[in-house]
Amino acid sequence: MEIGNRNLLILKDIIEHKDTITGKELENKFHLSRKQLSYGLGKINQFLSEHNYPEITRLTNGKMSVPNQLEDVLDQDWFEDEKQELWFSKEERVDIIRLMVLIAKEDLSLQHFISELKVSRNTVLTDLKKVDSELQSEGLILNYGRKTGYFVTGSEYAKRQMIFVVLNRLSMQYRHSFLARKLCRISKENVQSMKNMILEIEGELQVRFAGEMIESNSCFFAVVFDRIQNGMVLDEIPDSFRHIVGTKEYTVMRMLANHRNVQNEFEIMYLTAHVQSMKVEAVPMGRDTDETLGIQEAVEETIQNYEQLSCVNIREREDLKKLLIHHCEPALYRIRYDFHVGLDITEYILPAYQDLHNLVRKSVAPLERLVGKKIPEKELAYISLIIGTYVTKEGQLEVGNTQPEAVVVCQNGITVSRFLISSLKEMFPEIRFTKCMSADQFSKFQEPFDMVFSTIPLKTEKKLFVVEPLMNGKQRKTLRETVLKALREQGILLSKQDLIMQLVRKHISPNLYNKLCMEIEAYTSPQTQEELVEARGELHLKELLVDMNVRVVDTKMGWKEAIEFAAMPLLYDGAITIRYVQAIISNIVENKPHLEVADGVIIAHAGIEQGVNDVGMAMLVLPERIEIDGYIQADVIVVLATPDYESHLLALNELIEILEDDTKVAKIKQARTPNDILELL
The missing domain is CATH 1.10.10.10 (Winged helix-like DNA-binding domain superfamily/Winged helix DNA-binding domain)
Known part of the structure; x- marks a missing residue:
């Protein structure tokens, strides 16, 4: 029988994600109603039965019961059978x-x-x-x-x-x-020829493109060369392409295009633009072109802007800078040429990182000046993802060498790969994640490991978990439950908690033991980013900048005294210690940081480990403008304290919105009572 291509894809997805997939997820992924999915599963089971495979059953909890024998189905050529009946959304x-x-x-x-x-x-x-x-x-x-x-x-x-x-x-x-x-009408051989050409480009440029980029661009390049051969050539290109001539990518593309009898300059520039825009997994070393140096400077300024706006200093700043540079090289080309491809990750990023994303949007002006246009939301989300990966690492558990080791295989480029491994480390503090690589690298990987998390199916004797590159809170929770259960059953994972429970099991009934295990798991399970946001609640500006934290004075004072006086409410309620105030003053004297966020308004702060107990904000309005250590002036001082990189972001965004309004800033400076300021909130 003809099962239909869509049903084959559903079958493939069920087998690849057999431990975690649910009917609801299949409905969303394939744009199906519950009735349509049920019909499809019926066709799938009929098809499996005809090929002597056991059937798939749908459980009452929405998950799929997938017999282990079905793993062999992935080796069949059914998924490439072009004679199958097709139906589409x-x-x-x-x-x-x-x-x-x-x-x-x-x-x-x-x-x-x-x-x-x-x-x-x-x-x-x-x-x-x-x-x-x-x-x-x-x-x-x-x-x-x-x-x-x-x-x-x-x-x-x-x-x-x-x-x-x-x-x-x-x-x-x-x-x-x-x-x-x-x-x-492109043959597999033609596509393979284009893949070989892309591999040549990788060798010449000393880069490694993301697997998804190679797949999609191979087909597109085949189409382009076919159109050129049939006389459908470019007679114009945008002005943004003109600077391409003279780049290393252009030199390589010109050589390879000439091998295929393409000498039209517009065509070579067009193909070069696509090469420059491809997402990468690994990048060339030691490149120092004017373009790269410009990106380095713009990234450095962007990070500075974010640190100033968020009032935090990122610990692994150099690592963040390197990753942003690697991401921005092809990303800025994509923006310049209007080539926006790949996963749209905004729906995954914004729910958990909305406040951070708002600050990133205000920080990327240097990159926008470099590229000559606004950064679209789809591309901006990737920058937020990268920064979010670095600013949410506080508090993550460091695991020891006795823990099971896992590697991660991701085909979606360096940015998504970094986010995936960071998410997995957050989800599984019991596991030591050692490497993140492409499928090609994994095929040659020789170092020992216990398990592998991959975005695609792989051939391996080790325990394999196929995961989505971007997971929502429900998917993360399901994956954690599945992984821990599988590893415990195989004896791969045996934590101190498990050892203790083995002792407890000898002395209590099976029912009580099972209940205790469930409660401990619920208590110790790391929360997802979305759950953390929900758990801590959103701290609005009006909840931090309360009446007792706002002071309006008519007494003249020096800048050190003003900062100490502004910080006093936070000392009283225990949000900070005196060490934090001393750190603010020392930082101003030694580093002269950029604190001014509006004319005459500064936000004074120190590091998250310099005497902070809780999130806090206080404001002092002075009778006249004063000199702050001889390099800036202020008549409004805001003292901000945060124990981590995130808890203060919503309130800070709300404060910045107020300070971007000149009328509201004037009202703050003219206030005579704290209530005059609180009314603005």
Whole structure:
């Protein structure tokens, strides 16, 4: 029987994530209703039965019961069988039609779309209206003639940009790589040739591109070379491409393009732009081009801005700087050329890092000046992710060498890989994570390890956990439960807690023992970032800057006395110790930090380990402006204290919003009572 390509993908997903996948997650991932999923599971089980495999059952808790024998199914070639019946969501249909009309080499009638999509004439006509609208937004026109059928007119550059977006979505989001090749009439051999070319580029540039970039760009490059050979060449490119000539990437691409009989300068620059924009897993060493030096300076200034706005100093600053530079090189090219590809991680980042993200948005002006345009939210989320990885490491448990060791395999580039391993370390303090690598590196990895967490299925004799590169709170909780259960059953994980429970088990009933285990697990389980945010509550400005913490004085005083007086309420309620106040003053004298956040308004603070007990904020309004150690002036002093990198961010964002309003700043300076200021909150 024909199971259908979508059902094969569902089957593949169930097997790959058999320990954690739920019906609800499958419904969301494949845009299905509960009824549609049930129908699909029925088709899957019928298919498995015909091939003498055991069936999958859906449990009452929503999870799937997947027999171990089904792991062999992944070795079959069913998933690449292009004869399977296909069925698609509305979004997929629209993208498929767009691709068909953009790459058409023959007349396309309505029947072509009906036959390919297996839907009615009216459905195709509705989808064509959406396609027409999206094409027009990019300056392209969908035409129709009785003799010519459907075809697109417009610039070759605009057509390629849309082909690029659609191909990436089909291969990376919908996981229809084989369909993309089929529609573009690109053979596997042709795609492999492009992969080999990308490997040559890696060798020449001494970089290693992210696996997802290699997959998607191989197909796109095959399409581009095919179009060039058929006379569909670029007759114009954006001005932002002009600086490409002379770069090392251009030199390499020109050599490889010449080998394929492509000598058009516009085409070589266009291909080079795509190479420059590809996400990386590893980067070249010792590059000192003007472009790279400019990025280094902009990243340094961005980190400075974030530290000043967030009022914290990041410990592993140099490591953060290196990672941001590595990320920003291709990212700034993507922004400059409008090549925005890859996972949209905003829905994963913003719930947990909204306050941090707001400060990052205010910090990236140096990068925006360098690239010449605003950084889109989709790209900004990656920068927030990187910074968030470094500022949430406080308090993470350091594990000893006696703990089980795990490696992480991620195909989604250096940024997502870093976030994934950081998340896993947070989720599993019982496990020692030693390496993060690509699938190719893993195939050659010889060092000892006990288990592997991977974003793709792998061949390994060790315990394998297939995970999503970005997980929500529920997925993290489910993964933790699954991993700990599996490792304990195999005897890989035996913590002090387990040893104690073994002793306890000898002296209590089985029911009481099981209940005790559940309660201990719930108590000791590390919280996810979302759960931590929810647990600690959101500290608003009005909750920190209360009446007793705001002082308006008419007495003149020196700057040291003013800071001590401003900090007094926080000393009274125990949020800080006197050591914290001394550290603020010493820091001003020794380092002269940038404290001014508005005209005449400074936020004075010290490090998170210099005498802070709790989050606190206090404000002092002076009768006249004073000199702060001879380098800045202030008539409003805010003292901020935070025991970590995050607890104060919401309140700080709210304060900054007030201080960005000149009218409100003037009212603060003119206040005669604390209530005059509190009314602004």
